Amino acid sequence: MTQPDPRVRFVDVRDTPLSVDEALAAVSDPAAGGLAVFIGTVRQQDHAKAVELLDYSAHPSAVEVMREVAESVLTDEITALAAVHRVGRLRVGDRAVVVAVSSPHRAAALTVCKDMIDTLKERVPIWKHQAFRDGSDEWVGL
Numbered sequence: 001m002t003q004p005d006p007r008v009r010f011v012d013v014r015d016t017p018l019s020v021d022e023a024l025a026a027v028s029d030p031a032a033g034g035l036a037v038f039i040g041t042v043r044q045q046d047h048a049k050a051v052e053l054l055d056y057s058a059h060p061s062a063v064e065v066m067r068e069v070a071e072s073v074l075t076d077e078i079t080a081l082a083a084v085h086r087v088g089r090l091r092v093g094d095r096a097v098v099v100a101v102s103s104p105h106r107a108a109a110l111t112v113c114k115d116m117i118d119t120l121k122e123r124v125p126i127w128k129h130q131a132f133r134d135g136s137d138e139w140v141g142l
Helices: 020-027 062-073 106-123
Strands: 008-014 034-041 049-058 080-086 088-090 095-103 126-132 137-140
Touching: 008 020, 008 062, 020 034, 020 080, 020 095, 034 106, 049 080, 062 080, 062 106, 080 106, 095 106
Parallel strands: 008 080
Antiparallel strands: 034 095, 049 088, 049 126, 080 095, 126 137
């Protein structure tokens, strides 16, 4: 078994509100001059329908898979990476995911931040159940 890459400072899935400051603190490093952050929030509309709430659920392997994803998107230029996703019931405006990446220069941080959120959405077993104000609903990510 290989050792985890220490540049992945934390990955987590939790049912409590997410802190951007926690992610920023995790990737803060005197060697880093560039810091990229992605914050995903629950939007008020999807598919031209008003969103009432989202309910996220995750497979027990989600944190392990998220760490694998984080390590797979790292490049040599990256100083640190942190990612956290929320599960449970969320309302419009709530934070659903936070990704932070630092590097000596902005380009690498921005690229890896984008790669992390894109790959997380593709590979990490987290599912979204959307409830709309019109009474309809849908599952996303199954």
